[in-house]
Amino acid sequence: MKQTNSASRPRSFQIFSVRSGGATGVVVKSLDPARNTSFRMEDRGPVISIKYSPDMKVLAIQRAKTSVEFVNRDSEAEYSQSCRSKSATIVDFFWVADSEVVYVTDRGVEHYQVVPSRRQLKSLKTCSLSSNWCVFSVELSYLLVSTGALGNTLQPFAFRAAGTMTKLAKFDVELLEAPRPARLALHCHDVTVCSLHGQLTVLALLHAPPGSAADAAGQPAEIRVHQANKWVPSPDHSGGEWANKDGSISRTSTLQLNARGNFAISIIDNLVIVHHQESKTSQVFDITLPPAGDAAGVAAPLQRPVAPPAAIRPFHLRLSAGAAALDADEPAQLACELYAATWVVFQPNIIIDAKLGCFWTLELCAAAIPGALPDPVAAARLLLARAAGRPVLLRLLRRLLLRQTERARLADVGGVLDLLNEQTRRQQEHTVSSQMGSPVSALGTSPPVAPTEPAPFVITQSDLHSEVLCDLVSQQMGSRADQRWVTGVLVECVRSLTQHGVSVEHFLYEMLINTLVLRGCFYQLQQLLQYHAVDDSKPLACLLLSLQSVYPAAEQMALDMLKRLGNANEEIIEVMLARNDVTAALRYARANEMVSGLSARKILDVAMNSGDPDLFYTTFKFFEERNYRTKGKVDFAPGEHCELYVRHFNQLFGVTSSLRDALEAGQRRDEGVL
Amino acid sequence: MSSQQNAGVELCSFFIFNSTFGPREGEEENKIIYYHPPSADINSKVKDVGLVEALVQFSRTFNSESPLLSMQTLKQKHFFLEPEKDFFMTLVVRQPVEEVIRNNSPYKEYTPEAVQQSVYLSVLRHMYQMYRLLRGTLAAQSREELVRSTAEIFDSYVPVLRLQQRDIRDVYGGVRFLSLDRLAFLKLQSFVNQLEVLHPFIRHSVIYYKQHLTWSGLGKTNMGIIHWYLETVLFPECGPERPAVWKDRTTPTSGVFMSTEASGDGTDSFLAPPIVHLRKHNCTALPLGGAADGCSRDGDDSWNGGDPVEATDERAQLVLYRLRDVVVVLLVDLEVRLTLPLCRELDASMAGPVQELSTLLSSAINDDKSSGKDDGDTKLIYYNRCNRAQKSSLHGPTAAPVPSDALQLMVDLREDALRFQGDGGAIFGRAMNETWVAGRVNPNREFFSVVQQKNMNLMDVNNEMEQLCKDQFSTIFFPA
Known part of the structure; x- marks a missing residue:
């Protein structure tokens, strides 16, 4: 049986089972049923490697050290291509595109175009270098070739545009200790090329060489992470960003494994999962976590696993009914041995058990994260980066914010909310930048801006409201501690949103104010407003006004807020009228040039109901004067419906109006002069 | 000239009495609870008390509604306060003297306008409030207890009254708030909430930065009283020479616990902070109805003592913690014994955040200074x-x-x-x-x-x- 990894993307991953050199059949299995196939071929010796082109139109079979044969699938036409340098042997070959193949020989790299119609290959480019081994990533179209006696100098090639092969700057993987005498110290299976958060990443697993001083000292193995851009966590650890470096790949962090032995690496959802065969456990690393210890100024800070090592969840293989029927004693389910010696791990997350003949994909169970990580902030950080994390995170938030866990701390609430809002802010920035296109400077001299990925999801304020906060504020707040907790959580919401520049929605302020009122913490509410911790708005001003019966100073706060809003003159006048302060209302209207638009009826009504004749007189005269100024007549316009007040005035003071007389006399005089 | 005027304001005497303590003839001495100066002979003490009693009685025949506030004589002004029923506090202030030339001869003229009623009545009110803060209501104690407790408070306090420096600020009795930006305030809030949730025995917390109030978890009335008390007793001496009550020497960055009272120093094993009496309507988180009742009175300028609503106080321990320029005032439940491990725990939860706050607030106060233009004129x-x-x-x-x-x-x-x-x-x-x-x-x-x-x-x-x-x-x- 022979398997080969034709591609690193799970969907294009194929396993070839070649029986009797192909004469009795080749079965191709894949995760995508459409890519499963089987065929027969002539047995012409043992197959070293066999790979379909990505479109499955051409099959490449390597049987010799120096050449690869190609078979067109439709016509079964065969042709072959030897490597160009005669004395070279092929280390490996890869399909880099539907009709492009690259040979890595011990003497160099050869890039060919496959022309199936003419049954031949056309050489595109060659590059000579002595190579030990190579690793290729289909997803990234990225080839790494190991050179040098130690094997730790890695020469990358990129295949971005069709038909081109770009040789990139080579880099060295720093070894724990160089073996003496010099021999190959870094092997093919120790190097993983993957994409983490959209960043090309080269992981190098390093062991202390046997017999070395480090080996004697029992130095554990470690994984060195090499990237072109470096993740820099923000100081408050609520997020971070990819910092541009000069573009060349170098070590950015180190994953501490704390063990020795056989390791294998899977990459799932931007997490690095390191399996350790001896202990039958796996460790999970997130390179965007704040590093252990003081990382300031350290070039490659140390990363600890996000959780203690744990085993993969056991898998039970359900046996087919036929197999079970053969032997009644055979159980219907077979518990698969985890971390078996027969396991082969492929990128990114494929595990093959050669003995069982099974192959699996390793998945991340988001729901298990809160259980594995007692620290809610760490759990939230992991969940936020997973597309499947949203419902789990909401449950976590609920438990934390409603204090359903043993050790719910307000600091953790703040920490989790900070992460949430950091993600919201990043998503907003991403939306803006993707709408605006990439800045011009990125094309020019400055190094390209590290691409921001869209966030897997965001939890909005209304999500928080419906999932958590509603229940939080409606629960019984019996004890002092409960009340403080609720206030504390709401303040944390506002603080975190403010800190991340996300505008706070009205309902949060309203909840906060109501909570403080229920606690009787009026002076604290006042301070909240005094420091403008609450955004001004008309609805909030109205809420404050409604509080003035329980806390008279609330009126002052409301008026201050209305004044700051700048567009609430009408409301201010309403407030003054509500406290029957007609003169203040009129004075305010005059100072703000609102007299002509005032509703005379409303104000006269308040003045009349005050029962103070002097006040009514003043108010009435004020409007007569206004009428004269705006319309040239002291009388009210019929549309203003002021007849009632005119009658009331006449009842109190008589029909004659000195103002009217004076004004009309003046008018007559003016007309006479004219 | 004008500065001399105020400089002449001097305390003649300050006394507290209750007529019901010595109703019968020959028992007049019993009426006196406290008299300053203590050196005065008993006859003049009794005479002073008698004068005030007579004045109060006399004025009541004309107006039984509003109390007697002050009396002016040629040389002195008397100020009266009846903070609780039958308890009278009297402050007698000597008016400054101005030398004027009249009819070609020097002549001493007293300047009563330099001693303003509202200012010195406020001083008297503050004195009562401070007493009540530290010892509770007068009516709750026996005469013997009162004699002792008033002496404890006023003997050290009356000599530092600084009557010459009293002005409109004492009338207001307000607090200086630090102007903070929104985020700084929210971060401060975050700290306070974390602290209070972590230590539920903390009833209220108040935070000062360089004598500026930055957060008060107390109600308005209590805050006013405590602020005045701290400003009078603590802040003038709030220097490095003030002895720290307790300091954890193992961590040099942590803060110090302070005491406002010399007698309140803790022993080696636990801290014995002063116990303060808080006005009840602000003390706890009352349901809406209850809070409304108290708060409608809150901030009332014409504060009236002896109101039955306020007759009961709640007691709490006043713990002061200082680190850099930040003073954290904690009002702690009485039942909690502030042992060394507890103090260390408090210190551990405060030291880090308070240092961060101190940096945050120092930048805020610098902004404050630059924005507030101080016009010399x-x-x-x-x-x-x-x-x-x-x-x-x-x-x-x-x-x-x-x-x-x-x-x-x-x-x-x-x-x-x-x-x-x-x-x-x-x-x-x-x-x-x-x-x-x-x-x-x-x-x-x-x-x-x-x-x-x-x-x-x-x-x-x-x-x-x-x-x-x-x-x-x-x-x-x-x-x-």
């Missing part, structure tokens, strides 16, 4: 009754002092302005030496300024005032 004082906020540039450390006649005029103008109807108004007065005092008041806010410029008329002062209001009050609804 114009001095301001602003008071908001609703939140007890007070801002003042009357007593800057560097600027020239405001003439005391202007300060006195300010108090007088304020008295007049209090009689304004409705939504208040503006008031102006001219002191000597080209000094104007102008004020804008509404029922809750007061703003006075002293303008010292040559050749200003009323219009100029009014314009100046308008401009000041525009500059200072752009974000609040004042003066309407």
Whole structure:
């Protein structure tokens, strides 16, 4: 049986089972049923490697050290291509595109175009270098070739545009200790090329060489992470960003494994999962976590696993009914041995058990994260980066914010909310930048801006409201501690949103104010407003006004807020009228040039109901004067419906109006002069 | 000349008595609870008390509603306060003397205007409030207890009354808030909430930065009282020489626990902070109805003692923790014994965040200074009754002092302005030496300024005032 990894993307991953050199059949299995196939071929010796082109139109079979044969699938036409340098042997070959193949020989790299119609290959480019081994990533179209006696100098090639092969700057993987005498110290299976958060990443697993001083000292193995851009966590650890470096790949962090032995690496959802065969456990690393210890100024800070090592969840293989029927004693389910010696791990997350003949994909169970990580902030950080994390995170938030866990701390609430809002802010920035296109400077001299990925999801304020906060504020707040907790959580919401520049929605302020009122913490509410911790708005001003019966100073706060809003003159006048302060209302209207638009009826009504004749007189005269100024007549316009007040005035003071007389006399005089 | 006027203000005597303690003839001495100076002989003490008793009785025949407030004689002014039923506190102040030439001969003239009623009545009220803060109501104690406890409080406090320096600020009794930006305040809040959730035995917490109040978890009334107490007792001496009650020496960065009372120093094993009596309606988180009841009275300027609503106080331990320029005031449940491990725990949860806060607040106070332009010619004082906020540039450390006649005029103008109807108004007065005092008041806010410029008329002062209001009050609804 022979398997080969034709591609690193799970969907294009194929396993070839070649029986009797192909004469009795080749079965191709894949995760995508459409890519499963089987065929027969002539047995012409043992197959070293066999790979379909990505479109499955051409099959490449390597049987010799120096050449690869190609078979067109439709016509079964065969042709072959030897490597160009005669004395070279092929280390490996890869399909880099539907009709492009690259040979890595011990003497160099050869890039060919496959022309199936003419049954031949056309050489595109060659590059000579002595190579030990190579690793290729289909997803990234990225080839790494190991050179040098130690094997730790890695020469990358990129295949971005069709038909081109770009040789990139080579880099060295720093070894724990160089073996003496010099021999190959870094092997093919120790190097993983993957994409983490959209960043090309080269992981190098390093062991202390046997017999070395480090080996004697029992130095554990470690994984060195090499990237072109470096993740820099923000100081408050609520997020971070990819910092541009000069573009060349170098070590950015180190994953501490704390063990020795056989390791294998899977990459799932931007997490690095390191399996350790001896202990039958796996460790999970997130390179965007704040590093252990003081990382300031350290070039490659140390990363600890996000959780203690744990085993993969056991898998039970359900046996087919036929197999079970053969032997009644055979159980219907077979518990698969985890971390078996027969396991082969492929990128990114494929595990093959050669003995069982099974192959699996390793998945991340988001729901298990809160259980594995007692620290809610760490759990939230992991969940936020997973597309499947949203419902789990909401449950976590609920438990934390409603204090359903043993050790719910307000600091953790703040920490989790900070992460949430950091993600919201990043998503907003991403939306803006993707709408605006990439800045011009990125094309020019400055190094390209590290691409921001869209966030897997965001939890909005209304999500928080419906999932958590509603229940939080409606629960019984019996004890002092409960009340403080609720206030504390709401303040944390506002603080975190403010800190991340996300505008706070009205309902949060309203909840906060109501909570403080229920606690009787009026002076604290006042301070909240005094420091403008609450955004001004008309609805909030109205809420404050409604509080003035329980806390008279609330009126002052409301008026201050209305004044700051700048567009609430009408409301201010309403407030003054509500406290029957007609003169203040009129004075305010005059100072703000609102007299002509005032509703005379409303104000006269308040003045009349005050029962103070002097006040009514003043108010009435004020409007007569206004009428004269705006319309040239002291009388009210019929549309203003002021007849009632005119009658009331006449009842109190008589029909004659000195103002009217004076004004009309003046008018007559003016007309006479004219 | 004018500064000499105030300098002459001197304390003659201060005494507390209760007539019901010695109703019968020959028992007059029993009425006296406290008398300062203690050196006075018993006859003059009894005589003084008798005079006040007589005055109170006499004035009641004319007006039984409003209490007797003060009496002026040629040389002295008496101020009276009956904070609780039958308990009278009397402050006797000697008026300053001015040497004038009359009929070609030097003549001593007393200046009663230098001793203003509202200022010294406020002092008297503050004295009672401080006593009640530290020892509870007078009525709750027996005569013997009262004699002892009043001596404990007032013997150390009366000599440092600084009667000459009393002015409109004592009338207001406001607090200085630190102006913080929104995020800094929210971070401060975050710290306070974390601390209080972590240590539920903390009833209230108050945070000061360089004598500026930055957060108060207390109600308005209690905060006012405690602020006055701290300002009088703690802050003038809040230097490094003040002995720390307890300090964890293993971590050099942590803060110190302080005591306001010499007798309150802790032993090696636990801290014995002073116990304070808080006015109840602000103490706990009451349901809406209950809170409303108390809060409607809260901030009432014409505070009236002996009200049955306030008759019961709640006691708490007053723990002061200082780190850098931050003072954290914790009001802690009585049942909690502040042992060394507990103090260490408190310190551990406060030291880190408080240091961060200190840095945050120091930048805030620097911004504050740069924005608040201190005009050498114009001095301001602003008071908001609703939140007890007070801002003042009357007593800057560097600027020239405001003439005391202007300060006195300010108090007088304020008295007049209090009689304004409705939504208040503006008031102006001219002191000597080209000094104007102008004020804008509404029922809750007061703003006075002293303008010292040559050749200003009323219009100029009014314009100046308008401009000041525009500059200072752009974000609040004042003066309407």
